[in-house]
Amino acid sequence: MKFIKLLFAEAGDDRLKLLLISILPGIVMAVVIALVTTVSNNDSAQNLHIVALGFFTLGCATVLFTMNRALNAMTMLVSGFLDRKRLAIAQQVRGLNLTSFERIGSTRINEAVGRDLQTIDETAPAVVALIFFVMQLVASALYIGYLSILAFAVTLIFLGAATYFYRRSYVDAEELWKEATASESAFRVSLDHLLAGFREVKLNTGRGEDLFVNHIVPRSHSVEKLKVASGRGFNRGQTLSDVFFYALMGAIVFAIPHYLSDTSIPGKITLVIVFSSGAIGSIIRTLPMVARANVAVENLERLDQDLATARGALPDSGAQREARLAEGLNARALTYSYVDPAGGPGFAIGPCDFDLAAGETVFIVGGNGSGKSTFIKLLTALYEPDGGVLRWDGRPVSAANVEAYRGLFTVIFSDFHLFDRLYGIEEVDPDQLQRLLKEMRLEDKVSFEGGRFSTTDLSSGQRKRLAMIVARLENRPICIFDEWAADQDPDFRKYYYETLLPQLKAEGRTVIAITHDDRYFHVADKIVWMEEGRIVRVGRGA
Structure with a gap:
């Protein structure tokens, strides 16, 4: 994903540190879940529960501390990127000649500095959450493998199928979102004509009617149609993922126990999957945000390329x-x-x-x-x-x-x-x-x-x-x-x-x-x- 690649590229020499501090909370959270499932199925002495409580407290504190550090690191990273990008765009604009500036257009530059950079700013914290939940799922799957190879294989099959079908819907939905973004840009151009030409529109009702009926309305409807279609694509992927998740839970509860000698294992696995359902839901909700951020990054890349191609020497006030x-x-x-x-x-x-x-x-x-x-x-x-x-x-x-x-x-x-x-x-x-x-x-x-x-x-x-x-x-x-x-x-x-x-x-x-x-x-x-x-x-x- 271009957005995630951009973030870790911006991290530079600190990318490994950022990756580790983002991965660690998910792994520790999976350990906490494993601990909870073990204690909930254990009737041993009270002192064992006290020791487990200590590990539970330490694990939760570690998750909270590392998540906070990861979020702070991502906030600093993105704020620095946004600052550099805003200044870079302004500097590149200063180097344009008037012909190039008119060709690129102020609307496109304003959208990049406003909408696209804002999308990146709002989505960046979600990347930390995405890594957290993905690592929690991976570590939980490994724990299921530790409990039962058969249950692990069944889990991989169902999760793999869910990922495949969601990915197909995700790709189609992302393309529709790109089209919606382009339509929204066209709508803003029409709206700018209404705002900048307000006096002329008031004096010429025919002009105002033509602008509104034949340009503003259809472009707005196009944005609505494409965003609805994109949202349905993401929602369809979520529904399919939920189908496979519930099927997995049914298999673990009703089918797998017939092939296991330890009757406590299905209960542990079910508890892990229940905990994981929240992670799966969070991942599915986060991916559309990342898709929109991918589109924002592509818009910025195209603008940067056009500005770099047209850019001349910077003005010399001296x-x-x-x-x-x-x-x-x-x-x-x-x-x-x-x-x-x-x-x-x-x-x-x-x-x-x-x-x-x-x-x-x-x-x-x-x-x-x-x-x-x-x-x-x-x-x-x-x-x-x-x-x-x-x-x-x-x-x-x-x-x-x-x-x-x-x-x-x-x-x-x-x-x-x-x-x-x-x-x-x-x-x-x-x-x-x-x-x-x-x-x-x-x-x-x-x-x-x-x-x-x-x-x-x-x-x-x-x-x-x-x-x-x-x-x-x-x-x-x-x-x-x-x-x-x-x-x-x-x-x-x-x-x-x-x-x-x-x-x-x-x-x-x-x-x-x-x-x-x-x-x-x-x-x-x-x-x-x-x-x-x-x-x-x-x-x-x-």
């Missing part, structure tokens, strides 16, 4: 801090094509030629779907171009300097994320921050205390203003704003174009603004028009 723009940027024959999930061609950009001089203010305009935002992702090296070349101060942008190149830009995307802290900004001037809050008319809404903003629960326009404050504090050479003024009131929109952008230019910043506001084109030094993924015209602004 190189980004040193980024400077002396002359400007140039793009020649830049192209990029999206690939749809089926592998076919999607929307394409380019070939595009573009020149940006240091200190220049450029407006990029065009209709929706013209490729403006995608072009910005190419220009900032978030997307790796399919063809063409980017030059920074005359030098080609390559893998060797791409991290430093990205350090030129501070960007407020149309779908930007607003962080609650000024991550990456080591020193913050409180007076400058307060002045910027006042300029953005946020001094009564937001304060900066304890290294974080008091709130980010703001209107869309206010969130963009707070993002602008962060962008200005980053103090990078090139500022890119994607439809920043779209959510601002007329007064603040005018302030943005006629005061803020000229102020950034006066500070020596190079500005690229994606906009539709033709009344303010005079603010730009240059205007770039885009249509259908291509730059069709470049004109002067002011």
Whole structure:
């Protein structure tokens, strides 16, 4: 089983110690059961019972102590694994380019860190119990063999048959659980659309009806159907195992005594089997949990493989801090094509030629779907171009300097994320921050205390203003704003174009603004028009 192999692989040099401390309680418990069966069938002197009581007490104490040690060891092992795995996934994500990140998807990463790691965390203690009960059964079977070879042979036949039929049901049920997990992932994607697009759904009942009826409902029903089928498979295996167990008990009680000379042996064996019934039931209840953990491990392995394949060099914040723009940027024959999930061609950009001089203010305009935002992702090296070349101060942008190149830009995307802290900004001037809050008319809404903003629960326009404050504090050479003024009131929109952008230019910043506001084109030094993924015209602004 992949899950159990993973745990003992994670134990490293301590795997033998972990195995021994997990095995010992089951063996000792079998000895305690043997002791109980012996005493219950013995009419000898009272002092013998006192000695047996001492061994019984010692055995129980040993079981409790070693089980506690095994559980603690497993808890430490799994906690360490989860910590390393969470950090490893986060580190691998940091090394992805945007194309790879979008292909893998945040939903899949969230499921791995949430659902799959949680499944492993919840199942790990059950492995200690599984080993305990298995060893108890093995040791009890050996004790039955000591009492009677015939009874031992019959026990092995019945237990072997029970294991075989349960295993067949277990394999089928595990495959169904894998399908259920995949269906659940698809359901979560649909549910994410409902949550992320809540406003759009409320405004378009047809969209909401289609999403709910044709995607959310059938996917939810699919999860239910597959989980029920998987559960029935596990339950069927348990029922078959119970059939063989009861048949074994009947054979021991009614058939075996006819072939034994010692009439006390069937009673002892029956008592051992009764004790073992609890172990068998616990094993059967534990195996479905292990099956789910196996699926979680497989999901993590596939994600790890995809992340490792797509992973690039880790970001170098030191190189980004040193980024400077002396002359400007140039793009020649830049192209990029999206690939749809089926592998076919999607929307394409380019070939595009573009020149940006240091200190220049450029407006990029065009209709929706013209490729403006995608072009910005190419220009900032978030997307790796399919063809063409980017030059920074005359030098080609390559893998060797791409991290430093990205350090030129501070960007407020149309779908930007607003962080609650000024991550990456080591020193913050409180007076400058307060002045910027006042300029953005946020001094009564937001304060900066304890290294974080008091709130980010703001209107869309206010969130963009707070993002602008962060962008200005980053103090990078090139500022890119994607439809920043779209959510601002007329007064603040005018302030943005006629005061803020000229102020950034006066500070020596190079500005690229994606906009539709033709009344303010005079603010730009240059205007770039885009249509259908291509730059069709470049004109002067002011």
